[in-house]
Each structure stands twice: as C-alpha cells, then as structure tokens.
Amino acid sequence: MAKDMTLLWGSGSPPCWRVQIALEEKNLQGYNQKLLSFEKGEHKSKEVMDMNPRGQLPAFKHKTYVLNESCAACIYLETQFKSQGNQLIPDCPAEQAQMYQRIFESLTLNQKMADVIYYTWKVPEAERHDSAVKRNRETLSAELKLWEGYLQASGSFLAGKNFSLADVTVYPSIAYVFRFGLCEERYPKLAAYYNSLKSRPSIKTTWPRTWLETQGSDMLKDL
Amino acid sequence: MAKDMTLLWGSGSPPCWRVQIALEEKNLQGYNQKLLSFEKGEHKSKEVMDMNPRGQLPAFKHKTYVLNESCAACIYLETQFKSQGNQLIPDCPAEQAQMYQRIFESLTLNQKMADVIYYTWKVPEAERHDSAVKRNRETLSAELKLWEGYLQASGSFLAGKNFSLADVTVYPSIAYVFRFGLCEERYPKLAAYYNSLKSRPSIKTTWPRTWLETQGSDMLKDL
CATH class of the missing domain: 3.40.30.10 (Glutaredoxin)
Structure with missing residues (x-):
C-alpha cells in the first residue's frame, strides 16, 4: 500500500x-x-x-x-520501484534510447495540442487571429502524422516490444486527441494504438471518469 | 574515443x-x-x-x-555510461526526485524564454500585440523568480550536493538569459550559479564560440 x-x-x-x-x-x-x-x-x-x-x-x-x-x-x-509490478524501462539500449526520445517528444505533442485545444482559453480575445488558429491546426496535424509514422514503424508500442514509459506518458495525449474528435480513419495507426490499449488494466482502471459520463468534442474532426 | x-x-x-x-x-x-x-x-x-x-x-x-x-x-x-566520467544521477532518492523534477521544469523555462526572445521570429507581424509581449515578459520574470528561489534553497547545484543532470540541462538556459541581458543584481542566486559554473571544465570547454566573438543582447535587461 x-x-x-x-x-x-x-x-x-x-x-x-x-x-x-x-x-x-x-x-x-x-x-x-x-x-x-x-x-x-x-x-x-x-x-x-x-x-x-x-x-x-x-x-x-x-x-x-x-x-x-x-x-x-x-x-x-x-x-x-524497479523490481515491483511491470518493468517500464527496457534493458536494451536501442529501446531505451527510443523510449527517452519519445517521452521528451511527447512534450512537444502536448504543446501543439494545447495551442489548438486551449486557444480561446489561453489567448485573450483581442489577440486572437484566424491565421494563428489555422497555423496551429496545421502544426498539430503535422505533429500527429509524425506519431502516426512512429507507430507504423514500431508496432504495438512506442519503444520496443513491450509497454514502456513512452506509452505511459504518450497514451493519455493520444486518447485526448480522440476525445476531441480526431478522425480514426485518417490516423489509423494512432487509432489502433488508442483502441488496443484501452483494455490494458492500468489504463482501464484509471480511465477519466468525466469521459465516461460526458460527450467529447468534435474540435479536431477535420484535422 | x-x-x-x-x-x-x-x-x-x-x-x-x-x-x-x-x-x-x-x-x-x-x-x-x-x-x-x-x-x-x-x-x-x-x-x-x-x-x-x-x-x-x-x-x-x-x-x-x-x-x-x-x-x-x-x-x-x-x-x-554510468561508471565513466562524473556520476550525473545522484544515488539518494530525494536528490533523484528533485533532479527529474527540475529537468522537466526546465522545458517550461525554455518555452517561456522562447516566447520572449523569439517573439518577432515566431509570430507573424500581423499577429503581434504589445499586450502579448508584456504578458510573456511578466510570465518569464515570474518563472525566473521561481528558479531564483530554487537556488536559494538548494545552494550551489540544482539537485543535491553535486553537479547533476539537472545542472547539465538547466545551466545553458540560465547562461542564455544572461546572454540576453538579464540583470545580475536582480537575480543574485541565478547570477552566482551562472558565474560559479563558468569555469567547470565541461562548461568552459563547450562555451558557445559565437558568444566569445560577439556581443550579447540587452533584451532582458529590464526584466
């Protein structure tokens, strides 16, 4: 305990x-x-x-x-707590490198997500521009395509053969973009990753309660 | 080699x-x-x-x-390369926690630095606002005061008694704000940290050549 x-x-x-x-x-x-x-x-x-x-x-x-x-x-x-529960940092140096790389890249993904999803919340009304909204959306779309490519190459998990800290840190962001309406058909690898890990016990148990009770948004549906 | x-x-x-x-x-x-x-x-x-x-x-x-x-x-x-050169991750769990915490916080510092220093480079002319410039500067100033407080509490290094990965990752950003004119008197702990580590071999050897050859900017002098 x-x-x-x-x-x-x-x-x-x-x-x-x-x-x-x-x-x-x-x-x-x-x-x-x-x-x-x-x-x-x-x-x-x-x-x-x-x-x-x-x-x-x-x-x-x-x-x-x-x-x-x-x-x-x-x-x-x-x-x-290395020896307790599931091992989340792979032993293999190549997988470890990829894991750390993806963890830090996820912060860029989050920033780009926030620039789109929280735009009206973060930017005062007098400073808002349609051109910025458009650019932020294009930037997020390009970022998500990069991750689509990463999963295309890596398979079921982001770094190596097993679930790792890369997945712990990135999965919530991927789930977030789908909660905001990202199109599963346009990002099939991201969608497969999102759906396949939904039933993993650590993820299922901690699934955001508010998401079970309320509808998501369609803000990213055309991305 | x-x-x-x-x-x-x-x-x-x-x-x-x-x-x-x-x-x-x-x-x-x-x-x-x-x-x-x-x-x-x-x-x-x-x-x-x-x-x-x-x-x-x-x-x-x-x-x-x-x-x-x-x-x-x-x-x-x-x-x-754990056993080679200087140990950069402390053994003590408390110091390790602080080190990881500071490494990831440094990304927020960098973002706030970039929002000020690269403003005209990142934001198209038609989207620029004095109110945004002012807010970004205030945000960076508050962020730097947080780090001033961290050093006040931690002493010579950011996490524990020795130089660690927290210093490896944060020092270049602190040097950067002074390169852009931050006032040493207004941020005395940051200034002491900046000056005391200048002569550390790993830092001295890698000091940016362009900084030795050209003048810095005074963009942050009133911050």
Missing part, C-alpha cells in the same frame, strides 16, 4: 493520467488521492499551491519528495 | 550545449561533430532532416540510436 504517496489530480488531464497509469503499472495502489475540479479553479487552491507553486495538476509527492512534473514522476517511480 | 557518436549542432543553442556538456562530463570526447549555422538555415538541410525530421538541432545519435531530444540524450548517456 502506497500510503507514503499523495496525488492531487484532475479528471481528463493527460499529465494527471500519466501518473495514475504509472502507479497502477508499479502496483502502487492505496495512495492518498484527491480529485479536484479545474472548472472550480481548485488547481489554484492553497492545498495545491503549497505542493505545486505553479498551480497545476498533478501535484504529487512520495514521502517529502515533490514530483509535480508528470514525466519526472513516472521516471522516478520506475527507478525507485 | 566516442567514434560511434555523431552530433550536429548550432552554436549558442541551449539544447545543443546540453548534449555537449553531458558528453564532456562522461569523458566521451572524440565524437563526430559538425557545427551548422541557424542563420544559413542549415538546421533544415537534408543532412539534419535525415536524422531529425523536426529540422532542429541538436541531431544526435549513438550507433544507430537517434536521440535528438537533448534531455533524452543526457539521461541516456548517463544511463549507458
């Missing part, structure tokens, strides 16, 4: 979901957790700010060690 | 510099390398695109393993 861990999280947030998947994969259940609401601004509450001065979720700690950056938390958990 | 490694790099680029510092720290000299010019657009050349389809520098590989994401390359190098 991971009683010495605390996770403050928001439902549907890819960074929060990553940490939840990693914890499941490492058999670290029973941690202290609290579901907070982005809509109510609870990610800016004192409870969060005390752990994460950026006012973002997740806020995560093990003992007194704070790991709010979700990818950092995932790497740390695998390193500290 | 690291003859099985290749680095294509641009002078003054923090991501390129990170990989160079890591290679020095691990005693991996003698790698194949090529200095390319951003000004001449050489980062979009076929040679780079073949290794890095994003058309960015660095482009780095070990044997046939491509690691273009600079932080990924640094973690990989430490993992594969």
